[in-house]
Amino acid sequence: MKSTLIVLFTIIFLPAYAIDKLVTYPAPKGALLNSDFTIKVRQHNSQWNEIPSHLVKVQKVEGLKRFVEDASMCYFDFCGEVEISVTYNKGAVNTAKVRPLANNIKHEIDGNTITFKLNQPRNISVEVNDDIFHNLHLFANPMEEYIPNTKDPDLIYFGAGIHEIANGELKIPSGKTVYVAGGAVLKGRLVVDSAENVKILGRGMICHTVKHGIKISNSKNVLVEGLFATQCSTGGSENVTIRNVKSISYYGWGDGMNVFASNNVLHDGVFCRNSDDCTTVYATRLGYEGGCKNITMQNSVLWADVAHPIFIGIHGNAEEPEIIENLNYVNIDILDHRESQIDYQGCLAINAGDNNLIKKVRFEDIRIENFREGQLFNLRIFYNPKYCKAPGKGIEDVLFKNITYTGGNAELSMIVGYNEERKVKNIRFENLKINGLVISDDMPDKPGFYKTADIARIFIGEHVDNITFVR
Structure with a gap:
């Protein structure tokens, strides 16, 4: 009985940070990056982890003209609480916003660095000096529940790295799971056409140069979760x-x-x-x-x-x-x-x-x-x-x-x-x-x-x- 009580005490009174987790993903060699920001993340005053800032593009309309602007995107997974540091490499930070504003995320500015904390997964925009076209899109994901089995014959697996898709398009058959790991970049579309019972999972991304990155057509029972695409x-x-x-x-x-x-x-x-x-x-x-x-x-x-x-x-x-x-x-x-x-x-x-x-x-x-x-x-x-x-x-x-x-x-x-x-x-x-x-x-x-x-x-x-x- 005594040993049982000790075990229960340990479980109940473990400090909260014991269950905290943080997973970051390095950018593969050759990935398109943007140097406007340096982004770091950590938990409980531990060592900072620098995470890559990927290049994404957005459209800016001025009058009757349209322009394509370079913005930034980063991502990681966590549970518990994280502290995030965003350093603006192009000059002084006079003002900063972390949106959506309804999240009420408090931030601090020290020189050209913005810091704030997250205690739950969020998809947010960090904007410096009211510049919404060269902002940082920060995607703080929940921890993944799916663990891929690379020996599963019904799994199509893309590990970390850059993957050129033959003919620019992968058509996924029925019953298959496509897993795009964090740190993976696909150069080609993922298409579910006339199929059923298909999953597309992971933390990776389809390169922003690929238009219409994911397409579901005439299909049933499809799950897409966690990816980035146009x-x-x-x-x-x-x-x-x-x-x-x-x-x-x-x-x-x-x-x-x-x-x-x-x-x-x-x-x-x-x-x-x-x-x-x-x-x-x-x-x-x-x-x-x-x-x-x-x-x-x-x-x-x-x-x-x-x-x-x-x-x-x-x-x-x-x-x-x-x-x-x-x-x-x-x-x-x-x-x-x-x-x-x-x-x-x-x-x-x-x-x-x-x-x-x-x-x-x-x-x-x-x-x-x-x-x-x-x-x-x-x-x-x-x-x-x-x-x-x-x-x-x-x-x-x-x-x-x-x-x-x-x-x-x-x-x-x-x-x-x-x-x-x-x-x-x-x-x-x-x-x-x-x-x-x-x-x-x-x-x-x-x-x-x-x-x-x-x-x-x-x-x-x-x-x-x-x-x-x-x-």
């Missing part, structure tokens, strides 16, 4: 999970995580910084046919250098109308939205075209930071002949719950129907907070002749029924 799309597929995947694109049509004509798709803990829409849900499009249902994005960070953070509904089959339904966007931070074209604005945008009926959409616990240019909300049934053959059929049953915006750049939001047969209806705003002010139908001091939407700077157009604002 894009990760899903079309004509069912039962797809995309978890802790990071997407940064810089070229035209660089949508992050499209969903076309698919059902039961989950994006969990993803990071999207894109040169077009961060995430979309469309019906028939690009050879994929059918509507969409049961699509969820949660616990994620979105940054649209161009177009929308979230965009739903413009594409479908006008000859055989389709339904897009049961969409959920929960616990999301939107870091930026920059779009000059009025037709393509909206952090949270539902634009019904091609006779699509869009219903049962939930936006909940979404924090929108002070984006550069665009609208908060854009709900429209419209006919855009550039992309559509007909206006949408309707938008209905949409919930905006616990949406916050802090900033001064939001333009006039829009909610507009098309005609009496093609309406926007049953839209509920619950605890909408703009710069600290809760917008509700019973808010004090609102003049009786004001629409509640006027306070939120939302234009309510024709053919719109049953919009409510509640606390």
Whole structure:
């Protein structure tokens, strides 16, 4: 009995740092790196570990011109708590931000070095002197649970190093697991096409020079977890999970995580910084046919250098109308939205075209930071002949719950129907907070002749029924 008590005492009273872990990955020889920052990480005042700063590219729009800028990216795995040191090698650090701001990560500046701590996995941006185009994208991953068995005949293994994919594309057969280890860089796309029971796992990256790095097409039961790529799309597929995947694109049509004509798709803990829409849900499009249902994005960070953070509904089959339904966007931070074209604005945008009926959409616990240019909300049934053959059929049953915006750049939001047969209806705003002010139908001091939407700077157009604002 005495020895048993001693064992129990040891287990219960072990110090917290005994279970802390930190895994870093060196860059392979020949990897594309960026020297703007020197990044180090450690646990409990132990020795610093320097980690490589990989080169990634982002798109910058100035006026009518677009430019490609060099930014930085680093990653590691941990549990417990880590201290991070980021040294800016290009000059003095006058100001620094660690975003999303909602994480409330406290930082200190000493000369040209920024230090802060993390006590849980985060996908964050470190920005010096308000420069968002040459920032550091820091991906602090959870520890991996999957341990690859390199003798497994169903495993396709890429260890640390640079791997040239033959013909620029690896098509993954059914039943296979692809593992891309930390410190591995693939030069080629990963494609799941007409397959099922496929996994793509690891901590490595697909080089930023590879456009549309991960593509899931006409497949079932697919899991993608942990990797970096320019894009990760899903079309004509069912039962797809995309978890802790990071997407940064810089070229035209660089949508992050499209969903076309698919059902039961989950994006969990993803990071999207894109040169077009961060995430979309469309019906028939690009050879994929059918509507969409049961699509969820949660616990994620979105940054649209161009177009929308979230965009739903413009594409479908006008000859055989389709339904897009049961969409959920929960616990999301939107870091930026920059779009000059009025037709393509909206952090949270539902634009019904091609006779699509869009219903049962939930936006909940979404924090929108002070984006550069665009609208908060854009709900429209419209006919855009550039992309559509007909206006949408309707938008209905949409919930905006616990949406916050802090900033001064939001333009006039829009909610507009098309005609009496093609309406926007049953839209509920619950605890909408703009710069600290809760917008509700019973808010004090609102003049009786004001629409509640006027306070939120939302234009309510024709053919719109049953919009409510509640606390």
